[in-house]
Amino acid sequence: MLGAGLFLVAVDATVLHVALPDVVRQLRPGAAAQVWIVAVYPLTAAPLLLPSGTLGDRFGRRRVLVTGYAVFGLASLACALAPSVTALIAARAALGVGGALIMPVTMSLLREVFPDRQRRRTAIAVCSGIAGTGSVFGPVLGGLLVEAWGWRATFLVNPPVILAAVVAALRWLPRTPPGRGPWDALGAGLAAGGVLGIAFAAGPSGGGLAAGAAGGVLLALFVRRQRRAAAPLLDPALFRRPGVPGAAGGVLLVMSTLVGLGLLLAQYLQVVLGLSPTAAAARLLLVLGASAVGSVAAPALLERFGNARVRTAGFALPAVSLALPAAGALTSPWWLGVALVGSGFGMALALTSSTDTLLSAAPADRAGGAAAVEKTGYELGAGLGTTAFGSLAATVYAAHLVVPPGVPDAAKRLASAGPAQADAASHGLTQATELLAAARAACTVSVQVAAAVASGLFTLAALVSILGRRIGRYTIRSARGPLPGRRLRRGPPAVPGRAAVAASGGCPAAVRRSGPGTPSSPR
Numbered sequence: 001m002l003g004a005g006l007f008l009v010a011v012d013a014t015v016l017h018v019a020l021p022d023v024v025r026q027l028r029p030g031a032a033a034q035v036w037i038v039a040v041y042p043l044t045a046a047p048l049l050l051p052s053g054t055l056g057d058r059f060g061r062r063r064v065l066v067t068g069y070a071v072f073g074l075a076s077l078a079c080a081l082a083p084s085v086t087a088l089i090a091a092r093a094a095l096g097v098g099g100a101l102i103m104p105v106t107m108s109l110l111r112e113v114f115p116d117r118q119r120r121r122t123a124i125a126v127c128s129g130i131a132g133t134g135s136v137f138g139p140v141l142g143g144l145l146v147e148a149w150g151w152r153a154t155f156l157v158n159p160p161v162i163l164a165a166v167v168a169a170l171r172w173l174p175r176t177p178p179g180r181g182p183w184d185a186l187g188a189g190l191a192a193g194g195v196l197g198i199a200f201a202a203g204p205s206g207g208g209l210a211a212g213a214a215g216g217v218l219l220a221l222f223v224r225r226q227r228r229a230a231a232p233l234l235d236p237a238l239f240r241r242p243g244v245p246g247a248a249g250g251v252l253l254v255m256s257t258l259v260g261l262g263l264l265l266a267q268y269l270q271v272v273l274g275l276s277p278t279a280a281a282a283r284l285l286l287v288l289g290a291s292a293v294g295s296v297a298a299p300a301l302l303e304r305f306g307n308a309r310v311r312t313a314g315f316a317l318p319a320v321s322l323a324l325p326a327a328g329a330l331t332s333p334w335w336l337g338v339a340l341v342g343s344g345f346g347m348a349l350a351l352t353s354s355t356d357t358l359l360s361a362a363p364a365d366r367a368g369g370a371a372a373v374e375k376t377g378y379e380l381g382a383g384l385g386t387t388a389f390g391s392l393a394a395t396v397y398a399a400h401l402v403v404p405p406g407v408p409d410a411a412k413r414l415a416s417a418g419p420a421q422a423d424a425a426s427h428g429l430t431q432a433t434e435l436l437a438a439a440r441a442a443c444t445v446s447v448q449v450a451a452a453v454a455s456g457l458f459t460l461a462a463l464v465s466i467l468g469r470r471i472g473r474y475t476i477r478s479a480r481g482p483l484p485g486r487r488l489r490r491g492p493p494a495v496p497g498r499a500a501v502a503a504s505g506g507c508p509a510a511v512r513r514s515g516p517g518t519p520s521s522p523r
Helices: 002-014 016-027 031-059 061-080 085-113 117-149 158-172 185-201 208-228 236-240 244-271 277-305 307-326 333-360 364-400 409-416 419-425 432-480 498-503 508-513
Strands: none
Touching: 002 031, 002 061, 002 085, 002 117, 002 158, 002 244, 016 031, 016 085, 016 117, 016 244, 016 277, 016 419, 031 061, 031 085, 031 185, 031 364, 061 085, 061 158, 085 117, 085 333, 117 277, 117 333, 185 208, 185 364, 208 236, 236 244, 244 277, 244 307, 244 333, 244 364, 244 419, 244 432, 277 307, 277 333, 307 333, 307 432, 364 432, 409 419, 409 432, 419 432
């Protein structure tokens, strides 16, 4: 039941990847509006995740979860009935609000329902697998529904499932008692504003340095307030615990790559290889299957090797796998399949180990804040992946597009916006074949560059994870004392002072016999 709502929230982050060409044909959005239609959902959810998670800690998790279900279901209907681009973007933003209420509360309930760590790891692996596979299954579902009924059907599947989830939550979920401490509304506003500023800085409109700086200032004020608060929304000491910063960064990296490259690959398979939406979605099922296998295998691997080693392996495997399409394996279905399988399996390991680290670092009554950190990385990564990889691919595409001579300026400008637009611009042109070939070649190069960047980021993450483990071991050994087999150089024996002799009844030998750690021994 918890997984059903989490699955829909994850699906809606990517369901329009394959459906976007159909949206373009019906609503005629511009290039920037197309990115906003996809990105506004995670960019709206990301700033609200921390306030929503702590709302569950304060006012009861079941109550907040059911409210999120209701908002998500109504917003899905609004998306399906949207008459214009503006209405669709607004409805997608409302969908993000509902998702922000659902995600952190769902994960914090795992901390409450499964106090045993081994069982909780299994539950986390299942839910992480559901979230990861939902992001991958979004294009699959979108392709099937678009071919059968059109893009509006991608949103009409949500309300019936949400209604069943509401009934199940009210019937079977335990009623969580509200927290006793006050809810810091000002702190929640600072956190939301800070994340919003950072998200807007990297958003489709390019808010730039000013928005990012404003977001950083608000987050700094939030951290300062939390350090002084008697009942903080999020304890800043959480990020000083071993593995927590790496886990939060791992979630951000995995989701940005999964969603950003997923969008580019879905367009590549349709525009360059000429596959139908269903056929393109079927290729992406390889990531879905590998991610599911990785989620099933993760609990045993975590028990055997620990979170840090599994997370490092989860970074290294996509780094190697994504190097294949970066090196030119996009045109080979076999090598592309190997890259998709390796990436899906590795990302599932990294996501599961990171989530387990974050949830285990916080006590049960503060699990909402820790879950909100994980889901903020999830949604912020999805939004940043869409905009960052989309912007990178668009820049590379425009730089490598060689428009054949004789193409009108209007068609040239339209073709420069993207491969899908090049297909529309070629209609009625005598140079249509040459223009489409140039667009396909430029699109191929843009996907290769994006895969190379993703591979480099995962390589860097793996190296940082290895270095962090070594530094952590060195710190622990230093705290415990010298390594076995090494002797410290000792100075001359200390002469007991008059005060120590007096305290021992006037016997210096008693002072010398007292071992290290006793009040009378010299340190």
